[in-house]
Amino acid sequence: MRNRRIFLLMCTILVIYLGLAAKIGYYQMVRGQEIARKATAMRSRQIELKEYHRGDILDRNLLPLTSTQVCNAVYCLPSQIIEYYKQQNPSYLMNSDEDILFAVAKEIASLLEPGDINDIYRKILRGYRMGTPMVRIASDLSRSEVSKINNSDMTGIVVAPMLKRYRDDGFCSHIIGYVSGGDDFRGETGLEKIYNSVLNEYSSPYQELVSVVDARGAVIEGLMFKIRMEQEKQQAAVVSTIDKRIQEMVESALDAGVEKGAAVVLDIETREILALASRPTFSPYDLERIIEHDTRSSFTNRALTSYHPGSLFKIFLTAAALEEKVLDLDDRFNCQGSYTFNPEVTISCWHEEGHGNMSFEEAFAGSCNPAFIEIGLRLGRTKLMEYAQKLRLCDSTINGFDYKSSSFIHINPGQPALGNASLGQQGVMLNPLQLSSLIATIADDGYWAPPSIVRYTIGQDGKARSVAGLEKEAVLSRDTCRKVQRLMEQVVNQGTGKTASIPETPVAGKTATSQTGVFKNDEEILNAWFGGYFPADNPRWAVVVLVEEGESGASDAAPVFRKIATGMVNCFSMIPQSNTNFTK
Numbered sequence: 062m063r064n065r066r067i068f069l070l071m072c073t074i075l076v077i078y079l080g081l082a083a084k085i086g087y088y089q090m091v092r093g094q095e096i097a098r099k100a101t102a103m104r105s106r107q108i109e110l111k112e113y114h115r116g117d118i119l120d121r122n123l124l125p126l127t128s129t130q131v132c133n134a135v136y137c138l139p140s141q142i143i144e145y146y147k148q149q150n151p152s153y154l155m156n157s158d159e160d161i162l163f164a165v166a167k168e169i170a171s172l173l174e175p176g177d178i179n180d181i182y183r184k185i186l187r188g189y190r191m192g193t194p195m196v197r198i199a200s201d202l203s204r205s206e207v208s209k210i211n212n213s214d215m216t217g218i219v220v221a222p223m224l225k226r227y228r229d230d231g232f233c234s235h236i237i238g239y240v241s242g243g244d245d246f247r248g249e250t251g252l253e254k255i256y257n258s259v260l261n262e263y264s265s266p267y268q269e270l271v272s273v274v275d276a277r278g279a280v281i282e283g284l285m286f287k288i289r290m291e292q293e294k295q296q297a298a299v300v301s302t303i304d305k306r307i308q309e310m311v312e313s314a315l316d317a318g319v320e321k322g323a324a325v326v327l328d329i330e331t332r333e334i335l336a337l338a339s340r341p342t343f344s345p346y347d348l349e350r351i352i353e354h355d356t357r358s359s360f361t362n363r364a365l366t367s368y369h370p371g372s373l374f375k376i377f378l379t380a381a382a383l384e385e386k387v388l389d390l391d392d393r394f395n396c397q398g399s400y401t402f403n404p405e406v407t408i409s410c411w412h413e414e415g416h417g418n419m420s421f422e423e424a425f426a427g428s429c430n431p432a433f434i435e436i437g438l439r440l441g442r443t444k445l446m447e448y449a450q451k452l453r454l455c456d457s458t459i460n461g462f463d464y465k466s467s468s469f470i471h472i473n474p475g476q477p478a479l480g481n482a483s484l485g486q487q488g489v490m491l492n493p494l495q496l497s498s499l500i501a502t503i504a505d506d507g508y509w510a511p512p513s514i515v516r517y518t519i520g521q522d523g524k525a526r527s528v529a530g531l532e533k534e535a536v537l538s539r540d541t542c543r544k545v546q547r548l549m550e551q552v553v554n555q556g557t558g559k560t561a562s563i564p565e566t567p568v569a570g571k572t573a574t575s576q577t578g579v580f581k582n583d584e585e586i587l588n589a590w591f592g593g594y595f596p597a598d599n600p601r602w603a604v605v606v607l608v609e610e611g612e613s614g615a616s617d618a619a620p621v622f623r624k625i626a627t628g629m630v631n632c633f634s635m636i637p638q639s640n641t642n643f644t645k
Contacts, residue, residue, distance in 0.1 A: 112200065112226040116263040116297030118237055118252050120305040121333070121516060126233050127226050133207050134200040134223035135173075137165070139189035142217040162186055169218065172209040173199055200225070201346075231342035233308055235362040236301070236514065239345035250360075252515070255463055256299045262521040263297035298519040301461075302333035310628040311336040314621050321609035322618075323363035324625065325497045329600050331531060332501060332510045334459075337494070339363040363607060367468045367490040371575030372428045372614070373592045373605075374485025376545065377499055378437060379425060381448035383541045387439040390544060392421045400431040406477045408434060408484070411574070425548045426556030428572065430484055437483025442472050445482070452502060452536050453509055454495060460529035461515025468492055486576060497605040500592050503545050504569070504600035507537030550597045558591065561619035563627050567597035570622065572614030586610050591618035595626050602629065 111128055118126045139162060146161050162185050163178075170176030181198055188196030200223050202210075210220050227239065238251020247261075248254035311324045319340050326336040343351050343359040351359055382388035398415035401407045410416065410430040416423070424432035437445065449455070449470045457466030472478055472488045481487035494512060502509045510533045517525045549569035552558040557572040570593020579586045589611025594603045604622055611617035 109197065110222065111224045113240060113246055114263060115226075115240070115246070116260040116299070116519075118256075118260075118299045118301060120301055120303045120308070121335075122304070123300065124305045126237060126301065126303065126305065128224040130225040130228050131222050132200055132225055133202040133220055135169070135198045135202060135206075135210055136195045136219045136221055137169070137185060137198055138195055138217040138219070139185055139193075143189075145216045158189070159186065162189060165215075168213075168215060169198060172213060173206055174203065195219070197223070227345045229344055229346065231344045232312060233303065233338075234342050234345060235339045235364070236303065236337055239348070252299055252301065252462070255461075256515075256518060259299060259518045259520065260297055264521055296519055296521055296523050300516045300519065300525075302328075302331075302335065302514050302516055303337070304335045306632055307625075307629060308336040308338065310632070311338045311625055312342075314624040314628070315340045317621075317624070319608050319621060321357065321363070322611075322621075323366075323493050323607045324621065325364050325493050325605050326625065326629075327494075327497045327501050327512060327603040329501045329504050329594060329603055332498070332512045333516070334494070334512050334514045335602070337364045337514070362464075363609070364493045365464050365466070367466070367492045368588055368607065369487075369489060369575040369577070370485040370491045370496055371573035371588070371590055372485060373496050373499075373571055373573040373590050374483070374489055374491075375425070375428065375433050375573075376503060376549070376571055376592070377449070377452065377454065378433060378440070378445070378483055379548065380452075380503060380537055380541055380545050381445065382436050382440050383544055384448070384537055385440060385444055388421065388436055390421055390548075394419055394421065394424050394429065394432040394435060396424070396429050396431045400434045400480065402477045402480065408477075408480055422548060422551060426551045428552075428557055433483050434480040437479055438476060442474075442479050445479070446470065446472065452499065453511075454491060454499060456495070456498070456511060458511035459494070460511055460513035466492065466495075468495060485573065493605045493607050496590075496592050497603045500594055500605065501603040502536065503542050503549070504594040504603060505533075505542075506539040507535055507542045508533040509536045510534065546597070546600075549593065553593065553597075557615050558593070558619055560615050561591055561593060561622045561626075563595070563623055563630060566595055566626070566630050568595045568626065569593055569597040569600075570619075572619055574611070574613045587612065589614045589617035591615075591622045593622060595630075602626075 117128050120126055142165055143158050143161050163182050166182035166185055167178050169181050170178040173181075176199075184198055185196055202220065207220055210218060227234065227237070234251075236251055238253035239249055240246045240253050241249050248257035253260070307326055311326060315322060315324055315338055321340060323339045324336070325334065327333070328335055339362045341357050341359045379388070395418050396410055396412070396416035398413050399407050399409045408430060412427065412429070416427055416429045416432075419427070419429070419432075421432065423429075440448075455466065455468045455470060457464065457468065468491050470482070470489050472482045478487060482489050498509070498512055510531055513529060513531075515528045517527045519525055546569055549571055550567060552572070553562050553568045553570050558568075558570045561570050561572075562568055570591055573590035573592070575588045575590065577586045577588060587610070589608040590606065591614050592603075592605040594600045604625055606618040606621045606625070608617040608621065
């Protein structure tokens, strides 16, 4: 009987333990995540780690171009501050909440360098009235400011990291653009403006600042804060064609020695813009100072600004003349140092002594002005304009981007005007992107397509939406383009473009030095150009470099091209004969 009771007792205890184990297992396995979330919520405060609660702009490989730079920011918890002050000092019970917050704003301002009391108060009060748990007061804190705040005995004040929307060095600023300040921020320029509605669809939850709180929900002083970040699905984003690695190379090459200028890298196969940069650049955080004091037109995107293209126009003229069969590679020319239209009008060659008797291949490699004036006269004004339209020289289309082009080709009647236009001067204005498109057409055996800068957008639902497809159009014969390709390769191997050559990778290109008609210290200001593609035997990338106020394309622009091309070759470990597309 006694053994039976013991057995029943043991069974009862076992059942109880099994029941408890089942209950614990249920809470751990089934409701574990839910309970953890609730526990975290009880001791969490929402915090926006991004400077703007807004979708990001990404490169072609989904690397962020925005929200990449971390800085320290100071936040406050308005409701907790008011509760604390009233509990710690009964005299504050007679004060309004606004008075307490103003006193706090004054104390915070004393810790910042400089601190605007009214601005800080406005932010805290607005956040308090809207029920915002945490309000960002200031960002980009110095070490000294962080130290002062951390060493202060203020309650409800937190220093936490923040993702700045833009880089301080103005990286990619002419493409990305910037948003307006204030509470109702919106895109003002660039992709920020064009895709403002897409980027504002961003609805990912705010990150959370996790702290230890007491029974009243107040943060326990002296204990560390932790930031809880959840992996979010990609949404409300703009995926550009830019390759961040190449953009970095281009900007670095310009920074190394170009005060004013631009560079463009175009994928020949897809016509996607892999890099586009302009100098000087600007920081979106320094707009007021630039607007007030800038004398270098920092906001101007020189890659989309029109200039006389100079001898780069000779690439087009050669293609048109060959296509129209008014020029043969075996034709010979005689340069005496100038071309005389009449006793009053003479156009000089850059080589004052003259090139003498030479083949057209030599004239192209040496960029002889009189030879190209004669070719332009052979082609004629009407045909030149027809081919300019056929090759879309002035086309301003960029898939995924809006801009107003000031490019034009307008040739006045008369041989001198046609001769000047044939040299890419009077009556001809094109921008670096349009010239890179021309070079890509030649390198692609005569196929033209508009460049693009956005691949697709990602909506709030996480679905991708394509911006535009690729449709190529044949505008030149393959035979003509192959001839021009060989000529451009000879420029780098034997002519004025030797300074653009890179080891073990064949390059094709053309130098140019264009006149501006503007004088400084009694000398005319010149713009230096180099446009080309590589590898020459398997064209993959077209690059155009502009250096304002340079001496010559060979001495100023070609070395920048070489630096960009060398960096790309090294980055992608390119094998010249490979058909691999090294950009995704």
